[in-house]
Amino acid sequence: MSHSPSQPLTLVATGPLTGRVTVPGDKSISHRSLMLSALAVGESRVEGLLEGEDVLATAAAMRAMGADIARGEDGVWTIHGVGVGGLLQPANVLDMGNSGTSTRLLMGLVASHPITATFVGDASLSKRPMGRVIEPLMSMGAAVTASPGGRLPLMLRGICPAVPITYTLPVASAQVKSAILLAGLNTPGITRVIEPIATRDHSERMLAGFGARLTVEPSPAGRVISLHGEAELTPQQIVVPGDPSSAAFWLVAASIVPGSDVTVANVGLNPTRTGLIAALRLMGADIEELDARTVGGEPVADLRVRHAALSAIEVPPDLAPSMIDEYPALFVAAAFASGRTVARGAHELRVKESDRIAAMKAALEACGVVCDEFEDGLAVQGSGGEPIAGDATIETHLDHRIAMSMAVAGLHARKAVTIGDASPIATSYPGFVGIATALGAEVIG
Numbered sequence: 001m002s003h004s005p006s007q008p009l010t011l012v013a014t015g016p017l018t019g020r021v022t023v024p025g026d027k028s029i030s031h032r033s034l035m036l037s038a039l040a041v042g043e044s045r046v047e048g049l050l051e052g053e054d055v056l057a058t059a060a061a062m063r064a065m066g067a068d069i070a071r072g073e074d075g076v077w078t079i080h081g082v083g084v085g086g087l088l089q090p091a092n093v094l095d096m097g098n099s100g101t102s103t104r105l106l107m108g109l110v111a112s113h114p115i116t117a118t119f120v121g122d123a124s125l126s127k128r129p130m131g132r133v134i135e136p137l138m139s140m141g142a143a144v145t146a147s148p149g150g151r152l153p154l155m156l157r158g159i160c161p162a163v164p165i166t167y168t169l170p171v172a173s174a175q176v177k178s179a180i181l182l183a184g185l186n187t188p189g190i191t192r193v194i195e196p197i198a199t200r201d202h203s204e205r206m207l208a209g210f211g212a213r214l215t216v217e218p219s220p221a222g223r224v225i226s227l228h229g230e231a232e233l234t235p236q237q238i239v240v241p242g243d244p245s246s247a248a249f250w251l252v253a254a255s256i257v258p259g260s261d262v263t264v265a266n267v268g269l270n271p272t273r274t275g276l277i278a279a280l281r282l283m284g285a286d287i288e289e290l291d292a293r294t295v296g297g298e299p300v301a302d303l304r305v306r307h308a309a310l311s312a313i314e315v316p317p318d319l320a321p322s323m324i325d326e327y328p329a330l331f332v333a334a335a336f337a338s339g340r341t342v343a344r345g346a347h348e349l350r351v352k353e354s355d356r357i358a359a360m361k362a363a364l365e366a367c368g369v370v371c372d373e374f375e376d377g378l379a380v381q382g383s384g385g386e387p388i389a390g391d392a393t394i395e396t397h398l399d400h401r402i403a404m405s406m407a408v409a410g411l412h413a414r415k416a417v418t419i420g421d422a423s424p425i426a427t428s429y430p431g432f433v434g435i436a437t438a439l440g441a442e443v444i445g
Contacts, residue, residue: 009422013411016259017439025050025240037079038067040233046077048240054099064090096121108179111142112162112186124398164189174199187229196222200272241268248329254305256336275323310337317345328405337382344377354397366392391415400424
């Protein structure tokens with residue numbers, strides 16, 4: 001996956017944002033639905049799959065290891081799996097593009113199969129550390145040869161049988177947890193992950209849905225997730241709910257653009273993913289849940305959000321695991337609040353697609369917003385609802401969330417905010433600009 005040429009983007013809003021929109025399928029669930037379907041014996045069907053570049057990288061990798069994956073004209077994906085233990089040696093390197101989730105979870109799958117895979121990625125992904133996944137997988141018996149700093153390109157040689165482990169997560173990371181559990185699927189015995197701080201639980205929900213023997217129990221040390229290995233997974237019919245990380249941009253946009261009234265349909269509200277909604281409500285955002293329901297074991301609702309005066313808060317650090325991908329959008333909301341918002345406890349932002357703390361500070365300051373940087377977060381001085389200055393071109397650092405967050409910031413700016421390179425948006429939200437214009441924004445330039 002080569003990076004496409006730079007694509008500048010300037011969005012403006014000359015009036016309120018209004019309408020009803022849907023967002024792409026949840027990225028976390030989309031990745032996992034492809035992987036687990038590829039390990040089931042028989043045909044699984046997936047509706048609402050996110051068709052961004054990251055998820056397509058997962059589909060390509062699973063095809064390379066033997067699964068039959070096809071997209072129907074109706075948008076439904078069918079997957080004929082190879083069974084747990086049935087992954088085949090890929091003929092070529094696995095190009096993960098920009099997807100850290102694909103890389104870390106697939107490393108887990110390969111670790112307990114007798115195959116060798118070489119993982120490569122784009123410039124952004126190649127800077128991201130993989131050591132936190134390498135360590136537990138090597139303790140299960142896999143052999144890893146990585147680039148300096150535990151980075152891509154790396155080669156992982158799996159082992160069968162692997163050794164079951166009990167592993168306490170040193171940092172809150174759903175990706176590390178999931179990698180270990182996926183490795184445990186083809187490992188005899190019981191693989192356990194102890195999670196001192198709860199992270200998103202899509203892997204646990206979906207593993208159980210596919211028929212894996214899995215328990216989740218509280219303990220003084222945290223949540224203990226135990227998976228019985230040598231599992232037999234059964235094919236499933238999966239409906240992927242809308243991604244709350246994609247909905248985040250419209251929740252913030254409607255909150256900051258005067259007069260706006262936007263409904264975002266079919267948003268997944270897994271409690272491990274709703275930190276941004278909680279934070280925005282603490283700031284005074286008007287977010288209403290409509291038609292709450294359960295789809296495929298995941299809570300879902302339509303979210304109606306109307307413009308509201310936002311007030312600065314001290315963001316509760318315990319929200320961090322449930323909103324780690326939404327901090328860039330939160331920082332934008334903070335730029336329009338009354339007072340100084342302080343967000344701490346988000347060390348993980350330093351090692352995402354970019355250093356999101358440094359990148360958002362630079363982007364907001366370029367637009368006239370006063371920020372203070374901490375090792376684990378930002379303080380943002382808000383405008384009290386007034387437009388920010390704007391008149392800036394934003395460096396995205398190949399990070400889709402920086403690009404979309406700052407495009408939203410530009411919707412309520414005195415002068416245009418131009419995203420220097422909007423091409424990374426395609427990794428998670430190919431239809432972002434189309435939705436923005438459907439709500440009333442305009443593309444200029």
